[in-house]
Amino acid sequence: MTVAEVLAMAPVRAADAVVVAGRRGLHRNVRWVHSTELVDIAPLLRGGDLVLSTGIALPDTEEGLRGFAASLDDSGAAGVMIELGRRWAKLPAPLVEACEDLGLPLVALGREVRFASVAQAVGERVVDEQLEELREAQRVHDTFTELSIAEAGPREVLEAVQRLSGVAVVLESEDNQVVDYLAGPSDIDVFLADWRARSQRVRVDGRTAWDAGQGWLVTRLGKRGRDWGRLIVQSPAEPTQRLVAVAERAAAALALHRLHDRHRDSVVRRMHHELIVGLLNDPTDSDVLRRCEIAGLPVTGRQFVGITMRPRPATGEAGSPPGTQVEAVIAATVQAAHKLKAPALVCYVDRDVRVLLSLATSTRSSRVVDELGAKVRRGHAVTIGSGRPTTAVAEIDRTLREASHVLSSVREHDSGPPVHRLEDVHLRGLLALLGTDERLVMFVDRELEVIRRHDAQWGTDLLAAVQALVEHPASKSRAAASLHVSRPVFYDRLAKVERLIDADLDDPDIRVSLHVALLAADLLEP
Numbered sequence: 001m002t003v004a005e006v007l008a009m010a011p012v013r014a015a016d017a018v019v020v021a022g023r024r025g026l027h028r029n030v031r032w033v034h035s036t037e038l039v040d041i042a043p044l045l046r047g048g049d050l051v052l053s054t055g056i057a058l059p060d061t062e063e064g065l066r067g068f069a070a071s072l073d074d075s076g077a078a079g080v081m082i083e084l085g086r087r088w089a090k091l092p093a094p095l096v097e098a099c100e101d102l103g104l105p106l107v108a109l110g111r112e113v114r115f116a117s118v119a120q121a122v123g124e125r126v127v128d129e130q131l132e133e134l135r136e137a138q139r140v141h142d143t144f145t146e147l148s149i150a151e152a153g154p155r156e157v158l159e160a161v162q163r164l165s166g167v168a169v170v171l172e173s174e175d176n177q178v179v180d181y182l183a184g185p186s187d188i189d190v191f192l193a194d195w196r197a198r199s200q201r202v203r204v205d206g207r208t209a210w211d212a213g214q215g216w217l218v219t220r221l222g223k224r225g226r227d228w229g230r231l232i233v234q235s236p237a238e239p240t241q242r243l244v245a246v247a248e249r250a251a252a253a254l255a256l257h258r259l260h261d262r263h264r265d266s267v268v269r270r271m272h273h274e275l276i277v278g279l280l281n282d283p284t285d286s287d288v289l290r291r292c293e294i295a296g297l298p299v300t301g302r303q304f305v306g307i308t309m310r311p312r313p314a315t316g317e318a319g320s321p322p323g324t325q326v327e328a329v330i331a332a333t334v335q336a337a338h339k340l341k342a343p344a345l346v347c348y349v350d351r352d353v354r355v356l357l358s359l360a361t362s363t364r365s366s367r368v369v370d371e372l373g374a375k376v377r378r379g380h381a382v383t384i385g386s387g388r389p390t391t392a393v394a395e396i397d398r399t400l401r402e403a404s405h406v407l408s409s410v411r412e413h414d415s416g417p418p419v420h421r422l423e424d425v426h427l428r429g430l431l432a433l434l435g436t437d438e439r440l441v442m443f444v445d446r447e448l449e450v451i452r453r454h455d456a457q458w459g460t461d462l463l464a465a466v467q468a469l470v471e472h473p474a475s476k477s478r479a480a481a482s483l484h485v486s487r488p489v490f491y492d493r494l495a496k497v498e499r500l501i502d503a504d505l506d507d508p509d510i511r512v513s514l515h516v517a518l519l520a521a522d523l524l525e526p
Contacts, residue, residue: 001030001125003079003105006050009125011117016110017081020091021099028078028105033122035115039068047076050122052115055087062094069098069106079105083113136242140164144249148256154267155274157257158182161250165243167234171254171267174228176200178294179267184234191234192294204230208248210239217243219251228258229267269330271295273347276354276400283396297343297358299393305365306387306400307355307372307419308407309333311380329353329380336375342368352407353382356400365389373419383410384419408523431520440520447517450500462500463518465493469505470515 004026007017019026031048034041037057045051051072059065072080080099082091091108099106143160150156154171158180161169168184168191176199178192202211208219215236221229231254233239233247275295278288289299311325326348333355337344345356357372359365366389373384387402402422409425417424434440451463464483468490472479480490494505503510 001122001129002026003028003030003050003107005125006030006122007107009118009121011113011121012081012109014111015083015113015118018108018110019105020108021096021106022079022102022104025079025103025105030078030122030126032126033115033119035119039064040071042071042075042077045072045075045077048078049075050078051080052118053080053082054085055082055091058087058095065092065095066098069095069102069104073102073104077104079107081107081109081118083109085112133242137245140242140245140249144253147253151257152253153257153270154180154254155270157250157253160253161231161233161246164246165233169234170195170232172199172230172232173268176230177296179229180271180291181294186234189290192290195294199230199232207251208244210235212238217247219247221251221254229254268295269347272345273349276345276347276349276356279356279396280400281397284394289393292345295345297345297356299358301361302358303361303363303365303389303391304393304396304399305357305359305369305389306396306403307357307369308385308400308403309353309355309376309382310351310407311353311382325380326353329376329382332376332380333372336372339375340368340371342372352404354400354404356396359389361391370419377418383407385410386419386421388422427516428519428523431516431523434520436524441524444517444520444524447513448521451497454496454500460493460496462493462497465490466497466505466514467518469494470511470518473511 006012007019007026029048030050031046033050033052034045035052037053037055039057039059041051058068069080082088084090091106096106098104143164144157147157147160152160158169158171159182162182162184166184168182168186168188170181170192171179172195173179176196178195181188181192184191198214202214202216202218203209204218204220208217210217215234217233217235217239219231219233220227221231231247231251233243235243239247271291272295275288275292275297278285278291282288292299309329311329330346330348330353333346333353334344337346337355337357343358345354347354355372357365357368359368369386373386376382377384385403385405385407387399387406390396390399406420406422406425409428409431410420431440448463451466455461455463461483465479468479468482469476472482476490477487480487483490485493498505501510505511505514
């Protein structure tokens with residue numbers, strides 16, 4: 001509570017309070033009220049005490065009055081209120097001038113007032129505010145304790161800071177790059193403008209510091225000398241203890257998350273994941289595009305290529321945990337993109353590694369994609385699909401989806417090109433695009449159900465015979481050899497299939513229909 005707020009209280013207003021001097025100090029905080037007639041009361045005061053007096057024992061001399069005002073200011077007093085009538089009808093000029101020079105609020109009470117009433121009103125208000133501070137401190141404590149127990153990630157921690165403070169908050173890396181942020185009520189573009197250069201000028205000697213020039217409350221993340229980032233909370237005015245507590249508890253929660261997470265780049269990877277998901281949802285979202293720029297992915301005057309990689313066990317890696325393979329592929333992709341000087345977003349979505357490259361429009365994108373794929377495949381068994389490049393930001397989602405679509409169209413152990421593209425997947429690509437469309441599922445069931453049911457009931461393998469026939473349409477001998485059976489046995493199986501489906505397998509329409517059904521079944525199987 002400030003002196004200005006005390007002046008607005010009912011008992012003080014009833015006393016016709018008038019600020020005679022020190023108006024610029026009305027923002028001083030009031031911790032308690034003391035009524036006294038002692039001229040040497042200053043040593044008994046604490047910072048923030050408001051003095052009430054009738055003035056009957058105050059000095060008569062100019063020197064004494066100035067000394068009284070100076071002693072109150074030196075003790076950190078919030079101000080002084082003097083009731084007129086007992087000693088003075090008008091406060092003496094030397095006292096007024098001294099208080100004005102010191103910026104010490106001097107208030108004249110024109111009517112008689114019970115000092116006990118003023119002290120009680122202020123005391124109750126101070127206690128209420130202290131209780132509210134305790135409740136807020138408990139709220140801050142509970143919020144970040146819950147986040148720590150839940151092993152919350154950086155995004156959840158930033159959301160908590162923004163919710164508790166109501167202002168913009170930024171998480172930056174050790175090299176002053178914005179990792180993530182949440183906007184406050186003011187323009188976030190202005191707040192983030194020229195961030196790295198501004199941030200580099202802000203030095204934090206202790207754990208937390210306020211930079212008045214930037215209007216930032218800055219908290220270091222990690223031990224001194226081993227900092228891995230900073231948390232910045234917007235604070236144009238000097239921060240309250242509560243805001244400092246919010247920032248420091250948030251920093252502790254982020255540090256705990258880092259201990260839980262074994263991956264040093266997990267914060268960056270999480271941001272890349274959020275950006276790619278955001279681009280898939282709406283590539284024109286200005287906030288997502290701004291975050292891409294901050295993350296180091298240029299979006300103006302560029303061409304974009306989506307890539308999808310699926311790790312697969314290679315020889316001698318059959319027992320490797322899937323997570324280990326994924327981490328290795330992501331690390332190799334990031335390293336390859338860095339060597340090629342190709343800005344990229346890299347993350348793991350579902351069972352695939354998703355990549356978005358941002359290249360100069362003059363760059364031959366197919367060459368960069370092929371080189372990236374070659375570098376990754378050099379040490380890891382992966383199947384790679386690429387979308388078509390686009391120079392339109394609004395089509396970023398299209399190239400990302402195409403890459404995923406191409407990859408889903410490729411057989412798991414396909415021995416085709418190092419990087420698969422739309423022109424490589426043909427009919428499988430169309431069927432993969434249809435996905436789990438109900439009509440496609442019904443078509444597969446209609447074409448293959450009879451054969452499947454017979455195989456299940458009698459333990460035969462007629463469906464494999466049909467598969468061999470459509471994969472070797474020009475030679476039934478090769479089809480039989482692929483199954484390691486003789487030609488008569490193969491012909492007998494085909495005859496059984498013809499009786500089951502009541503159709504001639506030499507009919508081109510029947511073969512195409514069965515071939516499409518088998519391709520679709522293979523794609524639907526996972």
